[in-house]
Amino acid sequence: MKLARIALAIGLVAALSTAAASSAAQGSRASSTLKIGISLSLSGDFSDSGKAAMRGYNLWRDVVNAHGGLLGHPVKLKILDDTSSPTQVVSNYQNLITKDKVAFVFGPFSTLLTAPAATVANRYHYAFIEPAGGGPAVFGEKLHNVFFTQPAPIIDSADVFAHYILSLPKSLRPKTAAYPSLDDPFASPIADRVRTLLEKKGIRTVYKTIYPAETTDLAPIVSKYAAMKPDLVVGGTQNNDAYAQIKAMIQLRFSPKFLFFSNGPNDPAEFPSKVGPQNVNGIFSSGDWFPQSKAPGNKAFVAAYAKKYGKGPIDPTSPEAFAAGQVLQLAVAKTHSLDNGKIITALHKGSWPTVEGVLRWNSIGEPQGSDLLVEWVHGKLYPVYPKKIALHAPFAPKPPWGKG
Amino acid sequence: MHLVVQACILGVLTGGVYALMASGLTLVFGVMRVINVAQGALVILSAYLSWALFTHFQVDPFLSVLIVAPLIFALGVGVQLVFIRSLRSEQAEELSLLITWALALGIEGVLGAVYETTYRATNTSYANSAWTIFGYQVSVVRAYAFGLCVAVLVLLYLLLARTRFGRSVRATVQNPSSALLLGVNADRVRALAFGIGVSTAAAAGAVYGVLYPFNPGSHYDLISRLLSIVVLGGLGSVAGAVAAALMMGVVEAVVAVEISPVWSSFSYFVVLVAILLLRPQGFFGARERTL
Incomplete structure (x- = not known):
């Protein structure tokens, strides 16, 4: 080094x-x-x-x-x-x-x-x-x-989360997962990639849906997957629908063990004010720069x-x-x-x-690196994975809303 | 079953907020045949005002209605007096579309310049709390928002049904010429009705900001929904707008839960088309008399 x-x-x-x-x-x-x-x-x-x-x-x-x-x-x-x-x-x-x-x-x-x-x-x-x-x-x-x-093309940006989950010992890994994603070329394909990686390793998909961009009210969708109590929720999202899903989860009192959104939680300036600073801990996202x-x-x-x-x-x-x-x-x-x-x-x-x-790039300009996995720890956003760039160890399961 | 009931609760609460926005829109149309396509933009403007009051002065958004609604009322009366009153009645419907559309774009532009395009949300301390009632989660803000909307709608009803001003409004809706002959000051009624119509947008806007993130462009989505609610309820009928808004809320929520969110807006429009085929005048609209 x-x-x-x-x-x-x-x-x-x-x-x-x-x-x-x-x-x-x-x-x-x-x-x-x-x-x-x-x-x-x-x-x-x-x-x-x-x-x-x-x-x-x-x-x-x-x-x-x-x-x-x-x-x-x-x-x-x-x-x-x-x-x-x-x-x-x-x-x-x-x-x-x-x-x-x-x-x-x-x-x-x-x-x-x-x-x-x-x-x-x-x-x-x-x-x-x-x-x-x-x-x-x-x-x-x-x-x-x-x-x-x-560091990576947008649709590969959540691969790092799948790699992190699969790096956990089997007993700590989630068993079931829900994938609610936005119908957007930058959102749902991200979650699809994670789903493929995790399904291969036996993490069962209990719910997946793609909701249209004009959906302002995500509470019905959240109430649907909350009823299935998945251990893991991975959303291919933009910012607003991520905020809306989290708000609905808090209101419906559903807190999964692992929660990843491809956008929203990775905005250190906006995220706490959108969902309440006491609710951010344990939420994962990914990003290119911090x-x-x-x-x-x-x-x-x-x-x-x-x-x-x-x-x-x-x-x-x-x-x-x-x-x-x-x-x-x-x-x-x-x-x-x-x-x-x-x-x-x-x-x-x-x-x-x-x-x-x-x-570094391949012949058509796609960068060949990986994004950083970030997590909210004690109210701050830290890069947590891969290990060599981490500024804090990742922690899981996610604490209940308002805690941690 | 649990899920469906939960979805119905969510749907009714959401529908209540839309009912309030749509009631003002339909009232304005009833009184002066003006389709106010700026209603959505006024909702967003009010959402920004109440957000600003909350962020800078810690005014609770539900209280800020008392400040925002009179401001928007004044703006509405001003717009009616300056721009809409001068339209000749035979062209009023078409031209008012253009004027209110210009107003909507103007509001969007000003908001974009002042607040930029970042999404905002009014996050009160109780924004994410919920009550558990018989095992169902009822969001506190949605319940408050619904309550506020019901309260404003009741006030609106009392105003229209029980006061002299309300009688003149209804007379103007039913037959403008006779109302005029009977001494109703039509200009005054129109200006005030426009003001009242847009201030329902103000009340709904204050709570909209608590429920959903918004930016200056959010009004496009809103106005398309509001227009469909007003058409379904019957143009000019406040009760119809309320019924249609609640129906929209429930249909969308139940379909999202039971079938798929992809079909939720679509199925509402299927219902809309089906009902209009059977009842072209909407739920409570008066059938046009043909000679």
């Missing part, structure tokens, strides 16, 4: 010094600014996340410019608003590439917008390093210029973020965007080149240390 860190440090120093050397060699031309184009949802449905991505990108720009830019060129970001629209995002990238002639592009927010945007970038042979398009629609295009800067994560450079990132934007919760979209910048920075340093083709080739090999962990 220590050796690896030293090696990494040497590598970074070497990279920076070569960058400095080459900038010196290039003389006056090197000081010209280098434009990077990004389309973000600064208005519309995804504007909160779009702005979080912008904070991450801007912070990266400050950091990279403080270290001499890319091969000596100061970096300037050209950010256009796509109003959360998948058609606007296409024309934005068209304009950035053909009119503004930006040197590089980074991805927008969400799979919905990343999929069409990646196709545009691919047409012009631009590398498409993107922080927020991790759904099947993006990888389904099988583009070789895509690099998703999170403030206390031991990923390379994360501590410095968190400090720099607090300095620029103030203390307070960090939306994971910000470090995801920051990581996209880091990946480009490392690739430029490694190839000594600002050529998109060379960067694409380089990124398909090796692994890349970022605040999102050490990333």
Whole structure:
């Protein structure tokens, strides 16, 4: 571990010094600014996340410019608003590439917008390093210029929970399970994967359902599976339906031994206020980034973020965007080149240390790592599995509501 | 059986809240033939106001109704006086759709700018408590919400049935021209009725925030439900709206439990279509007289 860190440090120093050397060699031309184009949802449905991505990108720009830019060129970001629209995002990238002639592009927010945007970038042979398009629609295009800067594709995000359950001695494992999931390409497939893994090892499915997105009232569904008293509840969810299920469970006085939701409990800022801080303990979720994560450079990132934007919760979209910048920075340093083709080739090999962990990709841009399993312990969210990244041991069974 | 009864309890409690929102909508339609598609947005606006009062000043959401409802009432009267009154009566139905739709989008836009798109929920200390009655769990907030809705509906009923103002409202619903001839101040009745109609949204909005997370875009889902409730109950009939809302709540909850949540909204719409085929005027709607 220590050796690896030293090696990494040497590598970074070497990279920076070569960058400095080459900038010196290039003389006056090197000081010209280098434009990077990004389309973000600064208005519309995804504007909160779009702005979080912008904070991450801007912070990266400050950091990279403080270290001499890319091969000596100061970096300037050209950010256009796509109003959360998948058609606007296409024309934005068209304009950035053909009119503004930006040197590089980074991805927008969400799979919905990343999929069409990646196709545009691919047409012009631009590398498409993107922080927020991790759904099947993006990888389904099988583009070789895509690099998703999170540890795992979204639908694999709960595999880590299945691995944790199966790591338990048989006597402690749950015997029965319920899988209530949202009808959404980012939700129900996550739970399906967990179900397949657990069924294979003999954990019996007593209930599964997929409820439509417009279901605001989840109490009837919860009352149905509560009556079957499963040991484990795994929900492929977005935030709201997870909150609603938990509230209904509390009201129906049903507390399973293990409880996992793919989204909702992994939001440290919102979750306690939505279900009550006394009810969070023992609930599992998974995620790609946490403030206390031991990923390379994360501590410095968190400090720099607090300095620029103030203390307070960090939306994971910000470090995801920051990581996209880091990946480009490392690739430029490694190839000594600002050529998109060379960067694409380089990124398909090796692994890349970022605040999102050490990333590597297959040929279509799917990251080959694993998300972190997180659990609420004494009112705080901790990474608990796999062991090497854990900041707290996982605990089970879940205490009753209001306890622990 | 246990599950079905539990589902019916949940359904009735949920239906009560929808009944309140829909009663205002149907009242407004009855009095002035205005389909207020901003009703859902006003519910969400009220949910935000009561959330803000709770978060910043610790005002209980059920008490905040006393502050939010008059504000929304004033807003409603203002909107009626400024925008809706000037419509010529033969176009009022169509144009009012546009105006109230613009109002809905305006409210959504302002809320989006002020509060962003993050989902909010009003979490009181009793938000997750429940009573156990004969082995059935009855959520405290849902019961309170239901109680509040019943109370407001009773007030609304008394206002319409027992007061002079109520008589003028009903007269205007039944026959606007005769009401006018008999000295009813139709403009005043319309403005006040619009105000009252939207303040039911305010009361329901305060409790909506306690029951469900909401964001500025939540009103689209709401208004489609509310319109279907109003149509099923019979346009203009408050009692019909209440019956239809309760039916929707129960059908959806029972289907979700007994069959699958996938079919719950769908089966409500099947019932809606079936009833409209048999009774095109809805439960309590007056049959249109044809010549």
